[in-house]
Each structure stands twice: as structure tokens, then as C-alpha cells.
Amino acid sequence: MLKGIIVGSTIVEKILARHAGKDRVQAGEVVVAGVDYAMVTDTRAVNTIKQIDRFGDQPLQFAKKTSLVLDHYSPPPNQEAAAIHTEMRAFAAARGTGLYDIGDGICHQVLPEGGHLTCGDLVVGTDTHSVTYGAFNAFGTGIEGTDVSAVMMSSKLWFKVPETVRIDLQGELAPGVWAKDITLAMLGRFGAEGLNYHAIEYVGDAVRAMAIDDRMTLCNHAAELGAKAAILEPDEKTFAWLKAHGAKAPLPTFADEDAHYTERLSIDVANLAPQLARKHEVDDIVGVDQIDEQKIQFALIGTCTNGRLDDIRQAASILKGRKLAPGVRMIVTPASRQIYLAALREGLIEILTTAGASFDSAGCGTCVGITNRLVPGDGDTVISTANRNFKGRLSNKNADIWLGSAATVAASALTGYITDPRSVEGGTWRSAA
Amino acid sequence: MSERLVITGSAFLLGDDVNTDLNCSNKYLPGKDIDYVAQHAFEQIAPGLAGRITKEGGGLLVAGKHFGINSSREQAAHVLQKMNVRAIVAQSFGRQFFRNAINNGLPVFECDTTEITEGQSLELDLAAGTLCCHGQVLQQTHPLPTEILAILSMGGLVPFLQKYPDWEFA
Numbered sequence: 238m239l240k241g242i243i244v245g246s247t248i249v250e251k252i253l254a255r256h257a258g259k260d261r262v263q264a265g266e267v268v269v270a271g272v273d274y275a276m277v278t279d280t281r282a283v284n285t286i287k288q289i290d291r292f293g294d295q296p297l298q299f300a301k302k303t304s305l306v307l308d309h310y311s312p313p314p315n316q317e318a319a320a321i322h323t324e325m326r327a328f329a330a331a332r333g334t335g336l337y338d339i340g341d342g343i344c345h346q347v348l349p350e351g352g353h354l355t356c357g358d359l360v361v362g363t364d365t366h367s368v369t370y371g372a373f374n375a376f377g378t379g380i381e382g383t384d385v386s387a388v389m390m391s392s393k394l395w396f397k398v399p400e401t402v403r404i405d406l407q408g409e410l411a412p413g414v415w416a417k418d419i420t421l422a423m424l425g426r427f428g429a430e431g432l433n434y435h436a437i438e439y440v441g442d443a444v445r446a447m448a449i450d451d452r453m454t455l456c457n458h459a460a461e462l463g464a465k466a467a468i469l470e471p472d473e474k475t476f477a478w479l480k481a482h483g484a485k486a487p488l489p490t491f492a493d494e495d496a497h498y499t500e501r502l503s504i505d506v507a508n509l510a511p512q513l514a515r516k517h518e519v520d521d522i523v524g525v526d527q528i529d530e531q532k533i534q535f536a537l538i539g540t541c542t543n544g545r546l547d548d549i550r551q552a553a554s555i556l557k558g559r560k561l562a563p564g565v566r567m568i569v570t571p572a573s574r575q576i577y578l579a580a581l582r583e584g585l586i587e588i589l590t591t592a593g594a595s596f597d598s599a600g601c602g603t604c605v606g607i608t609n610r611l612v613p614g615d616g617d618t619v620i621s622t623a624n625r626n627f628k629g630r631l632s633n634k635n636a637d638i639w640l641g642s643a644a645t646v647a648a649s650a651l652t653g654y655i656t657d658p659r660s661v662e663g664g665t666w667r668s669a670a
Numbered sequence: 671m672s673e674r675l676v677i678t679g680s681a682f683l684l685g686d687d688v689n690t691d692l693n694c695s696n697k698y699l700p701g702k703d704i705d706y707v708a709q710h711a712f713e714q715i716a717p718g719l720a721g722r723i724t725k726e727g728g729g730l731l732v733a734g735k736h737f738g739i740n741s742s743r744e745q746a747a748h749v750l751q752k753m754n755v756r757a758i759v760a761q762s763f764g765r766q767f768f769r770n771a772i773n774n775g776l777p778v779f780e781c782d783t784t785e786i787t788e789g790q791s792l793e794l795d796l797a798a799g800t801l802c803c804h805g806q807v808l809q810q811t812h813p814l815p816t817e818i819l820a821i822l823s824m825g826g827l828v829p830f831l832q833k834y835p836d837w838e839f840a
Contacts, residue, residue: 267815269837291828381744383773
């Protein structure tokens with residue numbers, strides 16, 4: 238872009254400009270912007286509280302717009318984690334923040350469900366997957382303890398305005414192919430951290446056709462691309478979902494036609510096959526059709542990437558009236574208590590439990606080896622809906638982790654081999670939205 | 671203000687993709703004290719580095735691409751300060767590490783580091799955006815804006831906000 242020539246703004250530039258009280262901002266510039274909501278997880282709470290304490294006991298005006306979420310150590314696996322939770326409960330009670338306790342769910346699910354954000358908002362959280370809020374046309378990004386202390390003291394924070402890449406997802410996903418498959422394909426194309434510092438605007442027919450659950454997956458997984466934000470245009474589905482969850486009035490934010498992007502891509506997803514990240518590398522991506530006889534022993538549906546109702550529905554559609562393959566273990570971890578309850582009311586928990594799966598309480602427990610809620614055995618291959626698969630992620634370096642959609646995970650749990658969901662009965666179930 | 675923005679010392683070299691687990695492994699967290707973690711920093715990729723920096727009374731880390739990627743834990747910056755690392759010069763940084771360093775008053779400088787060799791004496795001028803290395807002047811890839819220089823010159827975001835509670839420094 239030539240210096241001095243005014244062009245339009247991307248979604249992220251508009252949100253940051255509005256929150257910084259400026260007419261416009263440009264990629265690369267640093268702005269001090271007002272924040273709408275902040276979130277602190279239990280993995281970062283000790284450091285965050287330590288930083289806030291450096292300011293003494295000044296009242297925290299921003300506490301009402303902050304939630305502490307006890308999700309990573311949920312339920313606490315040891316005394317140290319339990320002590321962190323005790324400290325968080327005491328802090329929330331003393332300083333007036335919100336609190337989501339163990340079993341309430343994963344931060345990135347409970348924040349939107351709790352009505353804490355809406356279109357056009359600027360939301361920060363102490364977790365890389367805070368980019369998930371982009372599904373609601375909010376700028377969501379990950380920060381750390383000192384950042385939170387600044388927000389709680391001043392309601393503001395500094396941001397470097399990111400460059401934006403616009404990705405137009407054209408065509409209609411085939412039944413049995415999901416947002417997860419698109420994000421894995423993006424990781425194959427750009428590589429892990431391939432869009433470091435960038436914001437991504439995902440637009441196009443395929444995005445418009447997605448239900449909110451799938452849109453959240455699309456934005457969530459952009460964290461593995463290194464993205465600072467992944468953001469969608471809002472539509473009637475967005476507004477209806479936000480209204481149903483008690484969010485404040487949205488401020489829908491769209492990019493200008495002459496906005497400057499580092500890259501504009503058009504990708505036709507109509508012929509996309511289910512994708513997989515092979516063991517250890519989140520960007521070692523192959524189509525399911527390229528995999529021959531890969532046995533699995535453990536299956537996981539859950540995490541902030543794919544622990545939502547539509548994911549559990551995909552699994553139930555495939556496993557209804559059937560049994561897991563001999564020797565296969567399967568755990569389902571709903572992303573929140575609300576999702577757990579919805580799955581219960583729909584009969585999904587009965588279907589999956591009858592098939593041989595187990596349910597774990599809502600939270601991050603089975604995603605990462607800090608609670609050890611899911612530890613595979615030596616030589617096991619895990620097929621998971623999580624967003625990360627590096628060696629040892631689940632506390633056993635002698636196990637392999639592959640990543641795929643909930644449909645792919647369920648189809649694989651049914652046969653005992655990594656399986657194209659489109660090849661099994663019920664594997665082409667589609668969301669009503 | 672300006673004295674914190676000129677930093678001198680020897681170069682201690684690291685490669686590309688140095689992630690935060692390498693200087694601040696999660697196996698030492700929570701609960702281990704930061705001195706212990708600092709003694710073990712980078713031991714997988716540069717054995718003895720912590721001891722060598724201590725022996726010189728401090729220095730500048732020089733790395734390739736993506737310094738500080740992976741986990742966003744802020745302790746990764748605290749550990750480097752404990753090791754007397756005065757600044758980090760790299761071709762690029764992981765996003766959250768970049769924030770954490772600045773928020774803690776630890777200068778970060780992006781430039782082409784391919785010509786810098788181990789032990790060379792460096793002079794970093796953050797306000798000017800230059801790095802002097804054996805008579806050669808390297809330019810910063812993306813200059814740090816005045817807001818960031820102000821935070822660094824105050825020693826980090828907390829002291830900065832204690833002085834300017836409403837960010838009124840501009």
C-alpha cells in the first residue's frame with residue numbers, strides 16, 4: 238500500500254479503530270484500545286493475580302466485565318491445582334469478577350454462552366484460542382497476566398494492528414465434511430504459525446452455510462496458524478444466537494470493499510474430503526482417502542475446537558445402535574455444562590454410552606496432559622478432535638495423536654481404523670442450521 | 671528515559687524456532703521457583719548458556735525466526751530477566767512472547783541476525799532503531815512505536831500504568 242493513500246478498512250482495523258477512538262487505523266501501528274470483556278483461565282490465574290496485586294487494593298472497575306474460568310484443571314488433579322482454584326474463588330469474591338467453576342465448561346464456550354460478547358466487541362483472554370470469538374464478529378485474542386492487570390486497572394490495552402488475510406471459502410461442503418476439515422486443510426496450506434501475527438477474515442458461501450458450532454471451530458483452529466484473530470461477517474444466524482444467549486445489542490462490522498489485505502484467496506471447498514493431521518505435527522495434513530489401514534485405539538470428541546452439540550450429534554448419528562470396534566476406547570467431553578445438558582435431553586448421551594463411549598465433565602481435561610483425564614497407553618494411536626497433537630500432549634510420548642472432525646473420529650471408533658465418515662451409515666448427517 | 675533504551679553486551683546465539691518450553695518448561699511449573707527454572711533454561715539446545723551469561727554479568731540473546739513461539743506463558747520472559755538477558759534480537763518473535771517481553775520491560779528487536787556471531791559486542795539503540803555490531807549498523811525491521819518505547823523505558827507495563835493510569839503519555 239502506498240503511504241498516504243487512504244483505503245478502506247478490514248473488520249479488525251474497524252474494531253480496533255472504534256475502540257481506540259480513531260477514525261481509522263492501519264496494519265502495523267500500535268493503538269491503545271478500550272476492551273469490552275476479559276477472561277482469565279486457571280492456568281494463568283496465579284500470574285495474573287500476582288500482576289494485579291502489584292497495583293495494591295485499588296478498586297477494579299473492570300471486574301464486572303471479567304470472568305475467571307476454572308477449566309484447564311477441571312476437575313483438579315492434585316493439591317496444587319486445587320489451591321489455584323481456591324485462590325481464584327477467593328479473588329473473584331473479593332474483587333467482584335465473574336467465575337465459572339469446574340464442570341461449567343471451557344472458557345471459549347462459556348463466554349459466548351454467558352452473553353458476555355457480541356458483534357464488534359474487543360475481547361481478550363489468557364488463552365491462545367480466544368480467537369474463537371471471531372465466530373461472532375468480535376475481535377478475540379490471547380493475552381497474558383500483565384495484559385489482564387492493565388485491562389483491569391485501566392479498561393485499556395495496547396495492540397499492534399495486524400495485517401489481514403481474506404479467505405473466500407466458495408462452494409458447499411459435502412455432507413460428512415466439516416469446518417474442522419477446512420481448518421486442517423488451511424494448516425496444510427500455510428503450515429503451523431504460517432499466518433503468525435495475522436488476522437484472518439473467512440467469508441463466502443461455505444461460511445454462510447455453517448451453523449454457529451462449525452463457525453466456532455473455523456475460528457478456534459486459526460490459533461494453530463499463529464493468527465492473532467480469525468473473524469467472520471455476522472448474519473441472521475449470528476444475531477439469533479447472540480440474542481438467545483442474552484448478549485447486548487450487536488454492532489455488526491464489515492470490511493470495506495477497498496480494504497487492504499496482505500493476501501486475498503479464493504478456495505473452493507465443494508470437493509474437499511475429510512482431512513487429518515498425522516501424528517505429532519498439526520500441519521502434516523492428508524486427506525482421509527490417502528490413508529491406508531491406520532489402526533486406532535483411543536477416540537476423543539471434545540475440546541474448545543470440537544466439543545459442541547453438533548459434534549456430539551455427528552458421533553451419535555454414526556454410533557446409534559452400534560458398538561465401538563473391539564479394543565477401542567472413546568471419551569466424549571462436552572465443551573460446556575449447557576452442551577452436556579442439551580446432549581442429555583436429546584438422548585445423545587444414552588446413544589453414545591450404549592455404544593461404549595464414556596463422558597467426562599465439561600472442561601479442557603481430556604485435551605492436554607495436565608489433568609491426565611485421558612492418558613493413552615504405549616503404542617496407542619489416538620484419533621482426536623483437539624487442536625494440537627504434538628508428541629506427549631496426552632502425557633505419553635509413546636502414543637500417537639491424529640486429528641480429525643467429530644464425524645471422522647466417530648467413524649474411526651466404529652471400525653477401529655481411521656475411516657472416512659462418508660463411508661459409514663449416519664456419517665453424512667447434516668446440521669439443521 | 672533514554673538510558674534504558676540503549677543496551678550493550680555480548681551476543682549469545684540461538685537458532686530458529688526457539689520455543690518457550692526450551693527456556694521455561696511446563697514441567698517446572700507450577701510451583702518451582704524461578705531461579706531453578708533459569709538455571710535450566712535452554713539446556714536442551716545450548717547447554718551451559720545460563721552459566722555463561724551469568725559469568726559475563728548479562729548479555730543479549732540473538733536468535734533466528736519465531737523466537738518465543740508456542741506456549742504464551744509470561745514466565746518465559748521472567749526467566750530471561752532472571753538470567754540477566756538484557757534484550758533479545760531475532761528475525762521474528764512469537765506474538766505473545768513479544769507482548770510479554772515488552773510488558774515486562776525486556777527489549778525485543780527485530781532485524782536480520784544472520785551475520786551476527788557468538789560473543790560479538792553489540793550496541794542496541796531502541797529509540798534510533800539500530801543495532802551496532804562490529805562497526806556495522808543493522809536496521810530494525812519494524813520500528814517500535816513511541817508507545818512501546820515509553821513502556822520499555824519505564825521498565826514495563828505495570829510501572830508505566832502506575833505513573834500514567836489512563837495511558838496519558840502521548
